[in-house]
Amino acid sequence: MSLPHAILTALVEKPSSGLELTRRFDRSIGYFWSATHQQIYRELGKLEAEGYIRALVADQPTRGQKKRYEVLSEGRAELARWTAAPQDPKPMRDTMLLRLRAAAVVGTEGIEADLRRHLDLHTRQLAEYEAIQERDFPPGKDAPQDRLQHLVLRAGIDLETFWTRWLTHALEELGRLPAGGGAN
Amino acid sequence: MSLPHAILTALVEKPSSGLELTRRFDRSIGYFWSATHQQIYRELGKLEAEGYIRALVADQPTRGQKKRYEVLSEGRAELARWTAAPQDPKPMRDTMLLRLRAAAVVGTEGIEADLRRHLDLHTRQLAEYEAIQERDFPPGKDAPQDRLQHLVLRAGIDLETFWTRWLTHALEELGRLPAGGGAN
């Protein structure tokens, strides 16, 4: 039940239309909670029905017409409630780790190329995060309101740093292996 | 499409019944691909129907009767194919990061306790991983067949290390904040 709250957060930060939200999810919020435009439109409908947000539009027509949504006080209250409520961390689910475990029994044939590709993708993502950090959080001045945003960005940077290091290490190990088939 | 391959991997490592698989997912494979017993039984049925695995049982009855599955050569081939096939990394989805971003606009009230709780949970998980490392991969001897398994375990250790550090840092930042309400 996180998507509605991701949308509420985005709308509190700045009232937007569905497509604007979609773009913002691609840029910033989507870095840790991705969503497609279909999910967003569906969820906007629900949030409006529940009285958490309100559409500002010249009423009548509905398709192709731009709608701008804003958060109502009930929505803001729900977001605050959700933020404070305890939630268990979800168990990790990572396909690459699973594939390496599978490679241990069926052989490492072919996985190296994809490890390299992932390393490249994570390296790019890391560079993107670091560019954002330099732009939005230059060293020296550190406004207290921005501390939380910076903290979240730093999680992204540290995670991508972890992946680039781990993938590099994995490629080293793979190169040192007797090559080809797995155990059994 | 990862669950069937997680199950195939587990079954290649060791033929098992549904419940045995469930337990092994709780202990080891589930550390990076969790699954409940309902998912596992459903998926075992599909895998059998597709001719990837075979049940060894005294035929007739079905409920309450223990079934042991083994992987057929088609299943092994499918697993090898899947392991080598390129797959894009899934965008991250983390609720705690989302909550912190929400806290930046609706206030940090109440989130600190859950950050502490998560720090505790991740600290325990890290300790569990390190215990496994000491038991299964003692320093010094390093059989080449085990290198891949160790690599995967190390990913778990490094990830939990990241979370404990980041959560500690987050709690420090939170304590240094003007307390209570967010921006706006």
Next chain:
DNA sequence: CGGTACATGTAAGCAGTTACATGATTCT
């Protein structure tokens, strides 16, 4: 007036979660 980009939506399907049901075995 035809094409492209903008903007909002519908429908179908799949994967994962939660709650519940049922049979078999073992222990007292």
Next chain:
DNA sequence: AGAATCATGTAACTGCTTACATGTACCG
């Protein structure tokens, strides 16, 4: 015989993904 545990399943639901549909505005 009754209770606890082992073992296998069914059903309903929620959330996410993929593919497609429809309308509007603008540009040449």
